[in-house]
Amino acid sequence: MIEILTEPFSYNFMVRSLIAAVTSGITLSLLGPFTINRNMGFMADAIAHATLPIIAVGVFLGFSISELGVPASILIAIFLGYIIKNSNIGEDTAIGIIFSSFFALGFVLISVLEVTVNLEDLLFGQILAVSRFDVFIILGMCISVVSLITIFFKQLVFYSFDPVGAEVKGLNTNFLNYLFLVLLSVSIVASLQSVGIILVLSLLLIPAASAKLVTNTFHSSIFVSILFGLISSVSGLYCSYFLNLPSGPSMSLMASLIFIICFFINKIKKNVAFFNN
């Protein structure tokens, strides 16, 4: 049994893939509960799609996705944050406009600049193609995200639940808002090679939503969300290896499977509580 589990990692590319999968699983599922609590799922989707034109221009100029990661994420977070805060058309509408416009611009740029990127890999991820350099960048991004969330954890929880109360209390809510957007962008960009632009949302939202169904408080849901994120990404990687399936969709489907199990556990718990009362 152990031999079967360790066999894939006799290949260097699988070790690199495992590190990328684990880091994506941790960072995205750590931010998931904050994202759901602030109803920012659509925003996260917009961030993922807004990376496409930056990747197109970056690859055209000779940079890799990893090299573009940090500056691209900061740029996207600040730009989206500013537009949404200063537009008078409603947050969802502003996100929708940016989302579709950037995605369309990305495709046009790829076509016009004749950029040689595999669109399927960009959209759905290709974790097996992660290089040694990519691994270092992704690890660095993951450590930064986890460290900053740990340092500002209490402030971010306060702001996430009661943004008005946090501002009245004297917290720098503008800073906390942009900090969270940057961390979200960094995590999304760091996970693009693992799960791709379209499926990145599955590792961000599904483990957190599953955790919400089986835990009682926000704090415990964060730990459970990280656990589910790790299980989804690593088991998805195994499925991808042994069943010869695409890696990104495999991870997403494993996350969905966990959600279905949690959904039924939640239903059973509620029914048991109902009959006990």
Next chain:
Amino acid sequence: MNVSESNQTVEKAIIVSDGCCVRLGDSSVLDDVTFSIEKGKKVAVVGPNGGGKSTLFNAITGLLPIDNGSLTIYGKKPEEVRGSISYVPQKDLLNKNFELTVKQVVEMGLIGKKTLSIFSQRKTNLKIQKSLESVGLLEKIDENINNLSGGQFQRVLIARGLAQNADILILDEAFSAVDVGAQEDIMKLLNDINLEGKTVLIATHDINNLENKFDEVLCLNRHCCAYGDPKEVLTQEVINEMYGSHNEMFRNHNIEKHTNNND
């Protein structure tokens, strides 16, 4: 009131609004609002929906800029004294997609700008326990907030304000969505807090018996219709000015007593 009495009043006043105007977009939500609230007063802010109660609170807490006139807290601009006011928002302004325990909500009152708390966790826990004891919910410290009644949740938010140890407590619609018994409990709690010398401002729609519950009333309908002792200022004219043709529902309110007092 002679000049020296007037000066003394201004000195004791901690919240002073002088012709304060607040605009939201193109419309004026508060226009030329003037009042001064002294330390230790318990003030009801009444008026119709859209009358500017929440806008005034947002201006006092520094969430909205003043368009014209001035509004000062301890002689400073509201945004300069953040932290000296504790604010209990309307219940539906909180994101509760995930759940927290009572302890975690009260602890928010102790979270500051610095990421590393100057208090040890033991001291933090003691402050949380003391605050919850004051609102009579110490036994609920580990309870999930979604399992609390509306009145209990309001008291948890008040405990958060107490943990913050601010001198001014502002409650926006504290009595909405809570039953009469819970309203009485909250009012009793606010009386106790007020007796400790804290200034309390509450937005409420219930103008009945204000004279028994509050030291002063601020009547708002986009402008200040009246401010002062409820026995003196809540006249039929002021109620008409606030609620217009909808004043019928306040028929049972003891206007005559006020009118007689004025006489």
